Amino acid sequence: MTLKIILAVIIGTVVGLFVPESYYGVTDHMLSIGLSLLLFFVGMDIGKNKNVLKDIKKSGAMFFIVPLGVVAGSLIGAILAGFLLSDPVNESGAIGAGLGWYTLSSIIIAPYSSELSVLAFLTNVIREIIAIAAIPLVAKYIGFVEAIAPSGATAMDTTLPIVSKNTNAETAILSFSTGLILTMIVPVLVPLFLFRP
Amino acid sequence: MSSILLYLILLLAGGFLSYKGLVPKKLYHRLDVVQMICLFALLFTMGLRIGMDDAVIGAFAEIGMHATLYAVFTVAGSIIFVYMFRKGWMRMRGGKKA
Numbered sequence A: 001m002t003l004k005i006i007l008a009v010i011i012g013t014v015v016g017l018f019v020p021e022s023y024y025g026v027t028d029h030m031l032s033i034g035l036s037l038l039l040f041f042v043g044m045d046i047g048k049n050k051n052v053l054k055d056i057k058k059s060g061a062m063f064f065i066v067p068l069g070v071v072a073g074s075l076i077g078a079i080l081a082g083f084l085l086s087d088p089v090n091e092s093g094a095i096g097a098g099l100g101w102y103t104l105s106s107i108i109i110a111p112y113s114s115e116l117s118v119l120a121f122l123t124n125v126i127r128e129i130i131a132i133a134a135i136p137l138v139a140k141y142i143g144f145v146e147a148i149a150p151s152g153a154t155a156m157d158t159t160l161p162i163v164s165k166n167t168n169a170e171t172a173i174l175s176f177s178t179g180l181i182l183t184m185i186v187p188v189l190v191p192l193f194l195f196r197p
Numbered sequence B: 001m002s003s004i005l006l007y008l009i010l011l012l013a014g015g016f017l018s019y020k021g022l023v024p025k026k027l028y029h030r031l032d033v034v035q036m037i038c039l040f041a042l043l044f045t046m047g048l049r050i051g052m053d054d055a056v057i058g059a060f061a062e063i064g065m066h067a068t069l070y071a072v073f074t075v076a077g078s079i080i081f082v083y084m085f086r087k088g089w090m091r092m093r094g095g096k097k098a
Helices: A002-016 A021-048 A052-059 A062-084 A089-096 A102-109 A114-141 A145-156 A160-166 A169-194 B002-019 B025-029 B031-052 B054-058 B060-097
Strands: none
Touching (some): A021 A102, A021 A169, A021 B025, A021 B031, A062 A169, A062 B060, A089 A102, A089 B060, A102 A114, A102 A169, A102 B031, A114 A145, A114 A160, A114 B054, A145 A160, A145 A169, A145 B060, A169 B002, B054 B060
């Protein structure tokens, strides 16, 4: 899947090399309409899971604590990295606010800046790769709950099987609910850093 | 700001309609396909914009190095903060019981 996603961006980039810059404005509308549709369908997909409320009850206070830790850690980590690279706080914050959801965060950022969009995309793709490698180690040496942290929003889908395999059933449920909350937060948090009222 | 509100409303509206069983069956069973179509169209568009921007193409290697630094810091930050918050919560609960 990750490979297909990267391929779609590469094909678009190659085609873009031959498209006149005068069409740049058209892509703004394409992104807005496409993103609105995508989020509507993502919401439907979340609503399909009728056990959402049961899962929330099972997770207890950790339902809030883990996503809160992931958001705080991702934002502070990104802002620190941005400080080292002399990037503005709002831009580094927006990258961190992607919370591992590389497709959506980079698409939201695209109308603001193509360069930042690429940076967010690559950051979150690399985050997923690091997560896949780090989850077993974090589960073994730090703790099961902390093993959810590297995944970010992907804790409910792509990295869930890895969390599940290296932890226990309780942590797997917590991983799903964490991913669910983070998925709801990303579309709000990323624009909050970039688009001022 | 209006885009944030729009995204949130669309996400919640989709979730509500689906949870209440108000989505047409044909669409309900093909949600993953529809999502994929939207996603790949958006990724292609994002790629188009990258290809049209000479500055981005010229700085790709540098962006890759910056992205690695961002990724390491966000992963490390997430692990550290989840650990701190969990320990803090356990200490609070322990204090209440005692």
